[in-house]
Amino acid sequence: MPSPLHPIEIRLKRLPHGEGLPVPAYATAHAAGMDVVSAEDVIIVPGGRHAVATGFAMAIPDGYEVQVRPRSGLALKHGISLPNTPGTIDADYRGELKVILINLGHEPFVIARGDRIAQLVAAPVQAARFAEVEELNETARGSGGFGSTGVTSS
Ligand SMILES: O=c1ccn([C@H]2C[C@H](O)[C@@H](COP(=O)(O)OP(=O)(O)OP(=O)(O)O)O2)c(=O)[nH]1
Numbered sequence: 001m002p003s004p005l006h007p008i009e010i011r012l013k014r015l016p017h018g019e020g021l022p023v024p025a026y027a028t029a030h031a032a033g034m035d036v037v038s039a040e041d042v043i044i045v046p047g048g049r050h051a052v053a054t055g056f057a058m059a060i061p062d063g064y065e066v067q068v069r070p071r072s073g074l075a076l077k078h079g080i081s082l083p084n085t086p087g088t089i090d091a092d093y094r095g096e097l098k099v100i101l102i103n104l105g106h107e108p109f110v111i112a113r114g115d116r117i118a119q120l121v122a123a124p125v126q127a128a129r130f131a132e133v134e135e136l137n138e139t140a141r142g143s144g145g146f147g148s149t150g151v152t153s154s
């Protein structure tokens with residue numbers, strides 16, 4: 001059974017423009033995310049976004065995905081996030097891993113090749129299928145949602 005002590009293996013292909021870049025890696029022993037760096041120099045203007053090249057493609061084992069998540073330091077200091085967080089890397093995707101960054105801050109954000117831009121979290125995927133039915137079973141919640149709980153009528 002894969003666990004932090006028995007990691008799954010993700011095959012990684014370095015692309016020509018990824019030459020010299022570090023392989024995504026955990027910064028500490030029990031980190032959840034592996035930091036990934038930019039393969040390009042780019043400036044993201046306030047309100048702008050860019051699919052940042054990483055220089056790597058991968059083959060994730062079937063039954064797993066890789067989630068691409070923002071780094072909190074960049075979010076707090078510079079307003080840098082991912083508009084699609086968590087980005088989903090499918091097990092059958094063989095193209096280059098790209099990190100879509102958005103600048104929610106007020107200053108242009110300068111990225112240099114080699115800067116850590118995001119983190120990658122490997123996760124198991126629970127497959128499901130929809131079974132279409134005429135009626136659903138009743139529940140206490142019913143169709144209430146979007147802030148329906150805890151509301152008292154006075
Ligand atoms: O942040 C991301 C998100 C996705 N991808 C790649 C891997 C993923 O497997 C593929 C498709 O992503 P997704 O399913 O989120 O995008 P889509 O808009 O549904 O495109 P598609 O029709 O190709 O599935 O794009 C990235 O490189 N970075």
Ligand SMILES: [Mg+2]
Pocket residue numbers: none
């Ligand atoms: Mg898709």
